[in-house]
Amino acid sequence: MFKLAVSQAKGVVIEAPEKFLKATQVRAIKQAAPSITEEQELRTLEIREFCINKIILGERTEINGTTLTVDMALAEKALSVSPLVKKVAMDLIEPHQRNVPTHSMMDILPVAAKVKGTLGEGITNCLSGVVVVLTGTDEQGKQISEFGSSHGILAEKVKFGMPGTPGARDIILRIDVVLEAGTGMERRGPLAAHQVCDFILEDIRRLLSKLSARQAARVDTFRDVRRPGKPRILIVKEVGGQGAMHEKLLLPAEPGGVRGAKSIIDLGNMPVVLSPNEVKDGAIHSMT
C-alpha cells in the first residue's frame, strides 16, 4: 500500500519506477474481479437425521422417539430371500461391549430411506447412532472374505471413527449370515447375504420414510453446484470388478440398498458418472 498526503503544496513531483505502477494496476484488477464466482445450482438433497440411542430386538419393527425396535422374526423371514442362505442371526453390540468375537465383516452400512425424489435429490431420512454390520461364514465355517479376513475380536478388527466405520458411540446392529458351503467365493453367495441384509433394513426403511420432519435432530442440505471458471475436476473411483466380493452395486432404489441396483461387473466395469449428491445419497453399495 502506498499512501501520500500533501497539504497546501505547490508543484509536488513524485517519481516511481514503472513496475510499481504496474503492480498497483494488477492489484486493482484483481480486487475488482469477484473473488467468488457465481455458483450454478443443479439439484439439492436434504438429509434429515433422526437420533437413535436405544435399540431393542422385539416383536415388531417400530421407531418410537429415540428408540428403535427391530422385529426379531425378520431373521427367520429373511431365509426366504435366497436358497443359498442357511441361517440368519441378528444381535446388538452396545458401544461399551465391543470386545466380542465376530466373523469376517462384509460390509458396514447406515440405515437411510428415501422420502421424496430419486437417489441424489429430494429428501432422505437417516438414522444416526446406529450402524449395521454384515458378517458371515459358510456352512463349513469358512469366513466369507475377500483378500484377508477380518474375523476375530470386533474391537481389534475395526478402526473405529474412520469415514466408513462406526463412531465411538454408535450402537451396532449385527446381521450374521451362514451361506451354503462353497458359495462364499462365488458372486451369488455374497450377493444373497447382502440381499438378506437389505430385506431386514427395508422393514426399518418403511417406517423411517414416514417420520415427520419435526422429529429430526438435524437437517442438512447438500447442493450439486458447478463453479464456472474454476478448474474442472473429475474424481475417479476405481473399484473391484473381478467377481465375488470384488464388486459394487450402483444406484439402488433406496440409499445404500441392494434392490434395483446394477452391478459394476454387469455394466462391463465401464466408467459410470455419478453426481456428488448421488454418492452422498448411497448410490454405491459395497459388496466387499
Next chain:
Amino acid sequence: MGVGPSTKETTLHHFRDPLVEMIRDDPEFDLVGVAVVGSPQDNSQKFYVAGRLGMLAEALGVDGVLIYAEGFGNQHIDFAAHMEELGERRIPAVGLTFTANGMVLENEYMKDVIDLDKSGQGMETEIVEQNAVNAADVIKALKTLKKRISLKRRGSS
C-alpha cells in the same frame, strides 16, 4: 491380490466419503462428477476400460483428475493404465491408493501417488478401514493437484 479389509471402502464410507465431500465444498474447484470404474479380471479388459476412462476425461474437458484405487496388487494394473491414459492426454492426475511395499508396476505418469498406508507396516493389516482415505490424504492430494494444474497453465500460456 485384491481388496482386503483395511483397504476396502464400506457402503457407509461412500455416504461420507471425504474425497467427494471436501472437493465439492472447495470454492476453488468445479467438480464435474464422480466416475466409478470397475477393475476387470482380464488384463486386456483392464486396458479397454482404462481407454474409455481416458476418453471420458477428454470429452469432459477436465483440468485435473483425482483418482482413487481400492485394494492393491492386481488393481494397480488398472490404476497405472488409467494414469497413463490421462498422462498421455496431458491431464494432471493425482492418485490415492494403498501402495503397500511398492506397486506391481509403475510408469512415468505416476509421480503424484499418495500412499494411504496408515499402519506403517506396508501390508494388509486385516483391520477394517484402517488404510482408507481420510481428510488428511485428501488435503495432501488437493494441494498436489492445485500445484500441477497451475504448473500446466503457466506452461501453456
